[in-house]
Amino acid sequence: MLGLNAKDAGLFLLVTIMVILAPLILNPFPEGSELAQFNAGYPDLMQRFVIFGIFAIGFNILFGLTGYLSFGHAAFLGVGSYAAIWMMKLLTLNVIPAIIMAVIFAGLFALLVGFVSLRRSGIYFSILTLAFAQMSYALAYSVLTPLTGGETGLQIKSTDSPLLSNLANGEIGRANLFGLEMGSSFEWGVGNWLFTFNAGYYIAGIVMLMAFYMSIRIFRSPFGMMLRAVKSNQQRMNYTGLNSKPYTLAAFVISGMYAGLAGGLLVAMDTQVGPERMFWTASGEVVLMSILGGVGTLIGPVLGAGMIKYMENIISKINDNILHQWFAFLPDGMEDFVVFLIHPFIGKGWHLTLGLVFMAVVIFLPGGLVEGGQRIGRLFRRKKRDGAVGDAAKTPAE
Amino acid sequence: MSKKNLTRRGVLKTGAAGVGAAGLATPTLFTGAVWADGHTGFTNAPEGDTVTLGFNVPQSGPYADEGADELRAYELAVEHLNGGGDGGMIPTFSSKTLEGNGILGKKVEYVTGDTQTKSDAARASAKSMIEKDGAIMITGGSSSGVAVAVQALCQEAGVIFMAGLTHSNDTTGKDRKANGFRHFFNSYMSGAALAPVLANAYGKDRKAYHLTADYNWGYTTEEAVVQATEAMGWETVNAVKTPLTQTDFSSYVAPVLQTDADILVLNHYGGNMINSLTSAVQFGLRDKVANGKNFEIVVPLYSRLMARGAGANVKGIFGSTNWHWSLTDAGSKAFVQSFGTKYGFPPSQAAHTTYVQTLLYADAVNRAGSFNPCAVAEALEDFEFDGLGNGKTLYRGADHQCFKDVLVVKGKENPTSEFDLLEVVEVTPVDQVTYDPDHPQMGGAEATLGSCNVGA
Numbered sequence: 001m002l003g004l005n006a007k008d009a010g011l012f013l014l015v016t017i018m019v020i021l022a023p024l025i026l027n028p029f030p031e032g033s034e035l036a037q038f039n040a041g042y043p044d045l046m047q048r049f050v051i052f053g054i055f056a057i058g059f060n061i062l063f064g065l066t067g068y069l070s071f072g073h074a075a076f077l078g079v080g081s082y083a084a085i086w087m088m089k090l091l092t093l094n095v096i097p098a099i100i101m102a103v104i105f106a107g108l109f110a111l112l113v114g115f116v117s118l119r120r121s122g123i124y125f126s127i128l129t130l131a132f133a134q135m136s137y138a139l140a141y142s143v144l145t146p147l148t149g150g151e152t153g154l155q156i157k158s159t160d161s162p163l164l165s166n167l168a169n170g171e172i173g174r175a176n177l178f179g180l181e182m183g184s185s186f187e188w189g190v191g192n193w194l195f196t197f198n199a200g201y202y203i204a205g206i207v208m209l210m211a212f213y214m215s216i217r218i219f220r221s222p223f224g225m226m227l228r229a230v231k232s233n234q235q236r237m238n239y240t241g242l243n244s245k246p247y248t249l250a251a252f253v254i255s256g257m258y259a260g261l262a263g264g265l266l267v268a269m270d271t272q273v274g275p276e277r278m279f280w281t282a283s284g285e286v287v288l289m290s291i292l293g294g295v296g297t298l299i300g301p302v303l304g305a306g307m308i309k310y311m312e313n314i315i316s317k318i319n320d321n322i323l324h325q326w327f328a329f330l331p332d333g334m335e336d337f338v339v340f341l342i343h344p345f346i347g348k349g350w351h352l353t354l355g356l357v358f359m360a361v362v363i364f365l366p367g368g369l370v371e372g373g374q375r376i377g378r379l380f381r382r383k384k385r386d387g388a389v390g391d392a393a394k395t396p397a398e
Numbered sequence: 399m400s401k402k403n404l405t406r407r408g409v410l411k412t413g414a415a416g417v418g419a420a421g422l423a424t425p426t427l428f429t430g431a432v433w434a435d436g437h438t439g440f441t442n443a444p445e446g447d448t449v450t451l452g453f454n455v456p457q458s459g460p461y462a463d464e465g466a467d468e469l470r471a472y473e474l475a476v477e478h479l480n481g482g483g484d485g486g487m488i489p490t491f492s493s494k495t496l497e498g499n500g501i502l503g504k505k506v507e508y509v510t511g512d513t514q515t516k517s518d519a520a521r522a523s524a525k526s527m528i529e530k531d532g533a534i535m536i537t538g539g540s541s542s543g544v545a546v547a548v549q550a551l552c553q554e555a556g557v558i559f560m561a562g563l564t565h566s567n568d569t570t571g572k573d574r575k576a577n578g579f580r581h582f583f584n585s586y587m588s589g590a591a592l593a594p595v596l597a598n599a600y601g602k603d604r605k606a607y608h609l610t611a612d613y614n615w616g617y618t619t620e621e622a623v624v625q626a627t628e629a630m631g632w633e634t635v636n637a638v639k640t641p642l643t644q645t646d647f648s649s650y651v652a653p654v655l656q657t658d659a660d661i662l663v664l665n666h667y668g669g670n671m672i673n674s675l676t677s678a679v680q681f682g683l684r685d686k687v688a689n690g691k692n693f694e695i696v697v698p699l700y701s702r703l704m705a706r707g708a709g710a711n712v713k714g715i716f717g718s719t720n721w722h723w724s725l726t727d728a729g730s731k732a733f734v735q736s737f738g739t740k741y742g743f744p745p746s747q748a749a750h751t752t753y754v755q756t757l758l759y760a761d762a763v764n765r766a767g768s769f770n771p772c773a774v775a776e777a778l779e780d781f782e783f784d785g786l787g788n789g790k791t792l793y794r795g796a797d798h799q800c801f802k803d804v805l806v807v808k809g810k811e812n813p814t815s816e817f818d819l820l821e822v823v824e825v826t827p828v829d830q831v832t833y834d835p836d837h838p839q840m841g842g843a844e845a846t847l848g849s850c851n852v853g854a
Contacts, residue, residue: 024547044525142612142639151543151613153517155550160846172553183554196529206569226463270525271554272547274517316457316512317791348457348512 008216013275013296015212017074019205021097023195030192034326038312043198047269048309050201050208051131051262056289057208057215058258062251063287064296065224067231071283072113072133076256078140078278080263085154085273091175092164093156095182095203099261106260107253108261114252118245120232133283134181148243153274165361175268176204189321200269207265208302211258215385216298218254292361294368295351303369308354315350403410418543434468440770441556441853442532448546449504449769451476451756452533454524454548455562459515460668461540464748468538468562469510470741471749475756478736480554480590486736490729490755492787495764502763509533515540524548528555534769535560537755540748542566542615549578556853558771563748565667565699567618570799572841577771579778579793581800582751583831585615588698588718589622591804595715597630600661600694607659608637609650609674611666619665621839623698635659636689642670648679655681660688663696671697672707679711699782700807702746705819712809712819719805721750721787724821730787734757744817754786756791772850790828796835798847804831 004012019027027041040046058089059073117128124213135182140148148154158172167173175182189195193237218224229237236390238338267273276282285308323339323346329336345353365371433470444450448808456465461547478486481498488496495747500506509531511523520539527533533788537560539545539840544562552559553575561569561580561587565588570580596604606627610616616639624634640650651674654662662683664674678684678695686693697704721745724733733753737745758778791802807820836843 001684039530042526042529044522044529048522138641141642145614145617150617151541151615152546152566152573153543155547155573157573159844174554186531234436270521272517272521272550274543274547276516279516313522317509317523317526318512321508347510350512351458398408 002213004216005220008220008298010211012209012216015299015302016209017306019050019209022049022205023197023201027154027193027195031194032192035079037322038314040314041196042181042268043098043196043201045309045313046198046201047204047265048313049306050204051265051269052286052289052305052309053302054211054265055209055259056293058255058262059286060290060295060297060301061215061218061227061258062255063290064301065219065227065231066251068118068121068248068252069126070117070129071280071287072129072136073255073259073286074130074278074280074282074295075113075129076106076110076259077266077282078136078273078275079109080260080269081273081277082140082154083260084264084267085156085271088156088162088173088175088267088271089154089160089351091275092162093176095166095177095264096177098175098268099207099264102260102267103257104260104266106263107257110253110256110259111235111249113250114256118252128348132281133278134280137275137278137280140278146274148273150182151275153272155272167361175271186355188231204265204269207261211261212298212302219298223247223250228323288358292358292368294370297368297370298337300368300370307369310355311350311357313354315346316348318346320347399542401582407576415464427829429584438774439852442528442534444504444532444769445535446646447504448507449501450527450531450533451506451508451759452524452527452531452538453508453538454511454513454520454527454538455752456515456540456544457510457512458512459513461515464540464563464701464746465513465538467703467746467749468540468752468825471737471745471753472508472537472739472756473752476506476508479756479760483740484732484736487729487733487753487780488731491761492784493761493765495761496757500765501752501760502769506760513539513544513548515544516758517544520548522542524551525555528552528557533557535759537752538562539564545569545580546573549573549575550834552578553851555846556851558759558774560759562752564753565619566615566618567622567839568614569635571618571839572795572799572843572845574799574841574847576775576798576847579755579758579775579798581793583718583720583757583802583804585619585622586833586837587804587831589624589626590831590833591718591806591824592623592696592698592716593626593630594659594826594830595806595824596627596696597632599716601691602631604661604691605635605657605659605662605689606632606661606696607635607654607657608665608801609647609661610637610639611670612639612641616665617669618839619698620663623663626841632661640666640670640674641834643671646670647674648681650674651677651681651683654678654683654794655686658689660691661694661696662699665698667699667701668704668706673709675708675715689751700820701748702819704818705809706816708780713790713811715809716823717807719820720747721808722747722805722807723750724818724820724822725787727785727789733787734745750787755803757786758783771852775850789825792828794849797840797845801828801832803828 015261023041027039029035029039062068083105084098084102087101113132117125156173180199185196185198187196230244289304289308290301327335327338449844455468456462477483478488480500487727501569513520524536533621535558545561549559559578569584586685608620666674683693695715697717700719705712734744762774762777763769766777778793781793784790788802791800792798803823804826806824808823810821
């Protein structure tokens with residue numbers, strides 16, 4: 001199917017189904033129940049899942065295949081975002097030109113950064129990309145204030161009148177796709193459950209599926225094989241008389257364009273940009289996403305991105321008040337004690353929780369969440385074989 | 399059926415009936431009493447007997463201290479609104495609609511989030527409060543970039559934003575929004591309040607050298623102070639931008655000695671100010687005599703947390719602040735008493751402004767008789783009140799900025815405790831710090847509020 005082998009087609013189908021059903025899958029707990037705190041099926045977070053999924057998929061093409069660890073990928077995300085918002089402010093509120101511009105500008109910037117940084121490899125490459133990203137951040141934060149809005153960033157204002165859209169005077173434009181607003185949702189209440197199907201999410205989801213498909217094709221292509229060769233032994237490649245630089249540069253630019261695409265989508269879903277998007281912690285985050293999910297695997301980065309964004313948005317919002325509600329059934333002293341024990345891991349402590357999860361994954365599942373999935377898969381398969389049941393072609397997560 | 403931003407809870411409880419009030423599509427035509435009927439037709443219209451507020455503060459990052467203090471104040475305000483504790487400033491507040499039975503008879507609940515002092519994270523957190531938790535009002539923020547970003551989001555989503563600690567002119571200047579309100583003072587007011595006091599203390603023929611944090615708040619503060627002091631006859635020798643992440647300011651302070659400046663203005667906040675001031679003192683600037691006058695240092699925006707960080711270096715240095723716990727009016731005393739009893743130390747100005755904002759919102763809803771953001775905005779616009787610690791205050795309708803007296807403070811020579819670091823030298827009357835809504839520093843004639851948005 002679509003030029004994929006059976007295993008990849010199965011994986012792609014699985015991801016497609018997950019993307020389509022996400023609003024249902026992510027809202028397992030009924031409204032008003034105490035566990036509703038853990039529901040993640042609201043538009044903003046679902047959009048972030050798929051957008052950062054794209055970002056991580058792109059990063060994985062560089063890091064997973066060539067082994068070049070870029071510590072400055074957030075810069076491309078930021079460049080893409082600024083390009084997209086300027087398109088919306090000046091040309092049209094339709095998201096398509098904005099996203100295309102975001103990809104182009106991020107690609108050009110990646111070409112520049114890659115051309116310089118790829119002259120070195122290993123830690124020097126990482127430091128060079130980090131330096132470029134921090135430079136971009138500093139420029140956006142202060143020097144380029146007229147262009148980037150400085151610390152305050154850029155938003156669409158009532159005074160903006162894009163060339164191709166006819167807004168009433170004083171109306172604040174909203175991002176749309178041929179009139180369909182990104183914010184519009186269809187809500188479906190079943191019993192105590194409420195599911196939100198958001199237009200913006202599905203548009204981002206479709207783009208994510210296209211990006212995912214592209215990434216599978218790249219992984220399976222001769223070009224992908226060449227990149228893997230760079231990872232396993234670049235020196236030997238060079239000695240055979242093959243110039244590996246065009247390949248690594250191409251991978252770098254593709255990966256930068258993926259980041260730009262993610263940046264453009266971020267703006268399309270939520271029309272604002274701030275310079276912190278390019279800060280080095282944002283670059284570090286995508287590295288964490290890849291490692292957490294599984295470097296060099298197809299689905300891993302998406303899982304990692306989902307995991308980190310879930311922690312950031314759900315765990316950080318639990319406060320002591322909510323804990324007290326949960327443990328209200330315990331006797332008074334016990335309740336306070338349990339809340340005291342959990343307190344450091346919630347709210348602002350979500351970084352700590354994430355750190356612990358990260359450590360656990362790296363120590364016990366060096367292959368990331370994907371390896372966890374594979375182990376569980378193997379467990380089931382062995383049981384089935386024991387029970388003399390034929391090996392159903394369960395789709396292992398790559 | 400395609401509708402956006404309807405409250406999840408609302409849809410569940412009322413089914414399709416909740417969508418009814420399409421009649422409110424042109425809200426500006428309605429006035430006060432009409433709002434009382436409008437309990438649906440806007441984002442997150444509260445159903446049942448509770449209402450949810452969103453407290454979005456920095457719990458990590460450079461302003462985590464301020465954020466923690468803001469959160470304490472919010473919790474205190476909720477307690478008081480629901481009738482707990484000693485009521486704090488509710489008895490001293492000039493408007494008497496708050497009776498300790500929540501807002502409009504609904505019990506106040508809240509959700510919290512971490513802005514991380516980043517606009518992206520702040521918006522994500524605010525969005526989850528609106529989309530997931532059904533928050534009807536978002537408040538908080540400890541930096542202007544975040545405040546501007548979240549304010550724009552609230553405008554888009556159709557909920558009210560009550561700004562926390564944000565001092566840049568832009569929040570109610572060029573980036574003002576119809577759904578956003580600020581109680582805290584701003585750069586312009588700092589400049590206008592400080593200049594006369596400085597001219598009195600140091601004379602009118604001074605030469606000032608500015609060091610400015612290289613970001614939005616720094617620019618507006620520098621502009622405000624330069625204009626206000628030049629109007630008094632001062633001369634600005636030079637204005638140098640310093641990177642926000644700078645921790646060692648010696649290379650910026652040393653050149654000051656080479657000029658004929660006799661005043662150093664530090665447009666820095668938080669850790670920046672602590673480091674630059676320490677550096678300036680170490681270079682002996684305060685013992686220096688230039689042009690036959692004592693060299694002086696000025697810090698336009700002071701906070702108690704900063705004063706504590708800079709220690710003895712702040713002694714005798716002038717600055718401005720929104721509120722200080724040592725004030726002796728009834729409102730301030732009641733608030734300090736109530737906060738101190740609960741947490742064991744006096745509140746900061748960040749805590750004060752967020753507490754006041756919560757009360758003002760609750761009162762505006764009660765007076766409007768509806769949670770509809772347009773009704774609340776109408777109730778807040780041009781609202782005059784007293785008894786909340788700043789004396790007589792006006793919430794100006796043209797730009798949603800509070801106008802009140804500004805405190806000019808000085809680092810105390812003999813502090814008696816770790817909290818007693820600043821003393822109020824002058825209370826600049828409000829007339830002196832009032833400006834026109836279309837003042838050039840506030841974005842000029844181009845800046846508009848737009849029209850209020852009810853979402854849904």
